[in-house]
Amino acid sequence: MPGKLKVKIVAGRHLPVMDRASDLTDAFVEVKFGNTTFKTDVYLKSLNPQWNSEWFKFEVDDEDLQDEPLQITVLDHDTYSANDAIGKVYIDIDPLLYSEAATVISGWFPIYDTIHGIRGEINVVVKVDLFNDLNRFRQSSCGVKFFCTTSIPKCYRAVIIHGFVEELVVNEDPEYQWIDRIRTPRASNEARQRLISLMSGELQRKIGLKVLEMRGNAVVGYLQCFDLEGESGLVVRAIGTACTLDKLSSPAAFLPACNSPSKEMKEIPFNEDPNPNTHSSGPSTPLKNQTYSFSPSKSYSRQSSSSDTDLSLTPKTGMGSGSAGKEGGPFKALLRQQTQSALEQREFPFFTLTAFPPGFLVHVGGVVSARSVKLLDRIHNPAFVGIMGNTRSYKLLDWNSFNSDEPETRDAWWAEIRQEIKSHAKALGCHAVVGYSESTSICEEVCILSASGTAAVLNPRFLQDGTVEGCLEQRLEENLPTRCGFCHIPYDELNMPFPAHLTYCYNCRKQKVPDVLFTTIDLPTDATVIGKGCLIQARLCRLKKKAQAEANATAISNLLPFMEYEVHTQLMNKLKLKGMNALFGLRIQITVGENMLMGLASATGVYLAALPTPGGIQIAGKTPNDGSYEQHISHMQKKINDTIAKNKELYEINPPEISEEIIGSPIPEPRQRSRLLRSQSESSDEVTELDLSHGKKDAFVLEIDDTDAMEDVHSLLTDVPPPSGFYSCNTEIMPGINNWTSEIQMFTSVRVIRLSSLNLTNQALNKNFNDLCENLLKSLYFKLRSMIPCCLCHVNFTVSLPEDELIQVTVTAVAITFDKNQALQTTKTHVEKSLQRASTDNEELLQFPLELCSDSLPSHPLPPAKEHLESASSNSGIPAAQRATSVDYSSFADRCSSWIELIKLKAQTIRRGSIKTTVTVEKASPVGDGNFRNRSAPPCANSTVGVVKMTPLSFIPGAKITKYLGIINMFFIRETTSLREEGGVSGFLHAFIAEVFAMVRAHVAALGGNAVVSYIMKQCVFMENPNKNQAQCLINVSGDAVVFVRESDLEVVSTQQPTANCQSSCTEGEVTT
């Protein structure tokens, strides 16, 4: 089914000077899609050309539409020599192919050159007409929506969650082709950028096809990665979770049902919340649950609780969720059987989601991970010759997959690892893996493939077809497991897969829970947490001999188990030291370098109310007879105890005292220290289990038997907590904080250190690495001090070893401010607040000065009015407390922006200085005022808004996402041969990252969006050669482009709805355009 792509080149601005003689440029534009190229006229002698071209029309297959990027090249016309390229813009037109995403791409795009960076901007309009509306996407996967977000997107409802989809595409890396020796670096970089763009388009299309096969309509938690394998090629692979999503249509309908996380969070800590409409208010014991059902055909069968409803309504599904009280044993078995059958048809019951619809997650087993070391070989590519010389390259790629009689090596590797993960999950009594992710680390020809996830038991209701009924919402409430349900062990306690220490759940007292819980998912929204969470990191280095091929791989695989063990011990110790008992969002990264291995594990520690209080850490010396040594030990012990006490205070961990009698004595089982099942091998499936059992019952014993152990204890104590007012976590939201304000700041920080090669011992290495990470965090706290009180969320560390003695750490995170004073505000006051908001319709405007909205665009005569509005609203009797945060700050902003605006608006008539100028201010205000109110009541509805927010989270605090516009997936290469002139490596990379951000923002703005959520920098490969004055960097980023509306505006709209229907509808209208 063909489509028509239409492109119009409007204008350019800030072009670089290409003609030294005239200091001007004769620019024209080439628009290329597939094999067709159009050109604009040459616009002579201008740095701000106005081409205003006709519509260039490309008639193409939709397959091409999905695979190919639109390629726009800006050139300088030269009569005598070859035209010089100024730069390029690649536009992914995929968002235009879904029915409900963007309809047009229109805006200013930075013109990017891989050697010079951004060189001016170009204004482009792109539209797609797909023929045959009725049968729009049947033949291809155009209609499938992609989301990077690892939870069900905010304005959708999951009807069915189908499961795992994966695909990979292999190609030769243009950088390593023979032709690369004779072409310019620019040509080579562009070939690479274009190839990766093509490959990711193809990959996405293929995944889409798989989703359609499963009868889904969307991929959630889509994660696409590149493996730059050097000589052996380029792998683009992706995983995701296929879903059938339903758009929640009217905002009124979904407001109560699916609140934004910020609101949801508010409700969580309050058990006794009188809020009637959300899941968190469900009854707290499973027994109650039984009596709480109002399904029509309900029968109180002996066997199960809430699952009855399911049985009656949807016979196919069979079992519901649940913690089934005393009948736990048999019920559980049955449940497993049922869900297993639901999952059986799936090869891999994996889910890349980290947050789930309520009721989806039944039990969590623990972290499962698998690693394997592989030697890279030349990828078998028969159909693959000189692809870049051939313009129909994507066709070749297709042959490539056709030709795969030969087993696809990479596919086989991953399948092997997934199989292993699956068997680990089974060993934990779980039939599914959630929070699943895959990663690689490559050094020369050795590659470590890793996969990890959380073994879990899921509620089959979401996994099957034909279970969608109108009363889903209702059943949801009934079927809700208790909030401690997910902590209960999924495995049989008499037949445990590994030694564990079980107690009865501290919440419901019915079920067994482990003493610690490690997971890779986000904290479930209905979990009860005591105190706040914190970021916990384990850092480790191990030296390795330099070796070749097989020997190297063997050396690495021998080291891996020890690394995992130590990383795990460190995590456990640090968790105990914080006085917490569970880890969420655990991510262990093992990086391989020439002469070392690095392990970095990050997670968010919390105290789950359902799990037992963690014991302390006890130190035991090996030589008990030495007096001074004993003294030293006891000194250390004291220090540790002090730290634990301090941490408990810091994170507000004060669980209610429960006497042993009530709980019942702990089950006399050997202590379980590890819930981390893992294995690493080149070929075998062996499962190495960790048995770190100690005889001591409730304290964790550290034996100090050598200096290494001493070091470990010391390093435990050297981790400094963040300065007061700061919190950090690597999950979406910080457990225990729920009153986020709207100020967010996403950032990326990169550090590279050079190790002095002299003192390369494991200890020195560990210390260096530890210092590097700690200093980096300290720097971040220092830089963001103006945002206090704030929390660094979704802190994502990536380690790479670009060279022998270099360690590179990249951190991306978002700082979100929160309101300290309102920390314990209940829903009641929230309601009050919203009423207040409704009563003063000006209030919504208070927020906007914080935004960089159209102020920066001179063509909008809005801001001068703001000052006026601002003063108006501050006069209108809003309680001072509410104003305090925004007004103070904004008044200055207003003043400044208004005069900037004014300058530009000012007519030529002003000639006489101050008197007249001030008059103009006063005159301008009331006039602008009127316009302003009418035109932009919802401030962010205006698509010309300059500001684009970026966040690695799936939501924007204080705002509601109203529309997903499509996935952003961009790959850039930047190279320089004048490193010193560009400010050295720091200057070079700083500028490049800033440029990447700029290009992401420009694309989102052109789609009509005002934010990127679930933003992630998946790759940042930096190589330098200072001697040659050269450097190169590759960056791959992705995220979801969205439109959001401030919650305060929405509330105003919804409360006014009865009286002012038209207003709300026009708000919506503006939002969706």
Next chain:
Amino acid sequence: MTSELDIFVGNTTLIDEDMYRLWLDGYLVTNAVALRVRSGILEQMGSTAAVLQSDTMDRYRTFHMLERLLHAPPKLLHQLIFQILPSRQALLIERYYAFDEAFVREVLGKKLSKGTKKDLDDISTITGITLKSCRRQFDNFKRVFKVVEEMRGSLVDNIQQHFLLSDQLARDYAAIVFFANNRFETGKKKLQYLSFGDFAFSAELMIQNWTLGAVDSQMDDMHMDLDKEFLQDLKELKLLVADKDLLDLHKSLVCTALWGKLGVFSEMKANFKNLSRGLVNVATKLTHNKDVRDLFRRAVLPKSVFSVCPLPRWLPTPGPLGPLHGHPPWLPPAPLS
């Protein structure tokens, strides 16, 4: 362990005002770090000097990258690379173009050429302002001058449009540009007591009343050059001193206009004849460029008058000066044609 690379890039570019000031003032990273350490910021945050060093380097790098855009402020507003809040953009521009009083007094009226730039070392030593900062200020003057030099229309408006400065700063720049263009001598010893504000005020009045643009707003021309014809016409003013009737008429008109608006009205009235003569003397000799340049030195010459009170201080604001055809009273009025 040495840090090879250390960067921080935010989606919104954070601007630390204190750091910006240090950078503008031309402090090197090491000096800036030392200053910040002394400010006690480390104790507040419990940080280390290394953190401060890294932060300072990073901020300086950001400013350095922004500097290119600050040379053409409208670019800063339109660029996409740095997302900066409008209030911060305004602050960046305003501070970048701000100048030191001491520095501007040194270069006011001098040709903004390479020659003057070479003297910046000396100016730096005299004023105690770092050479880096002197260079920035000088380059700012020169850049503004270059841009508006050939432009039509109001000088202040042009500056505001092209540099997005606040009204006050734009008017200061107009004065600087006007002085540089006409090369008025301001450095003489007897002029030392005059502040930049005094000169700026004079410049504003001269731009409004003495330039070609002032005479005919429809005329496409510059507001930087004095109206030669007008200066020629000033010769006619001799009459005001020579002719007794005209002198009296002039006196009464001026007195009516200024009555109640001047603190030193009585002195002015008493000394009117001397004043008038002095001024007319200056006015009638403004035909040669050299004399024009010397205007200020000569204008303050009549000691008897101007030693009483500094020259422009007792001037009324330009406003209801109908009888004087919009000309300031302390300078010769326009020919009563």
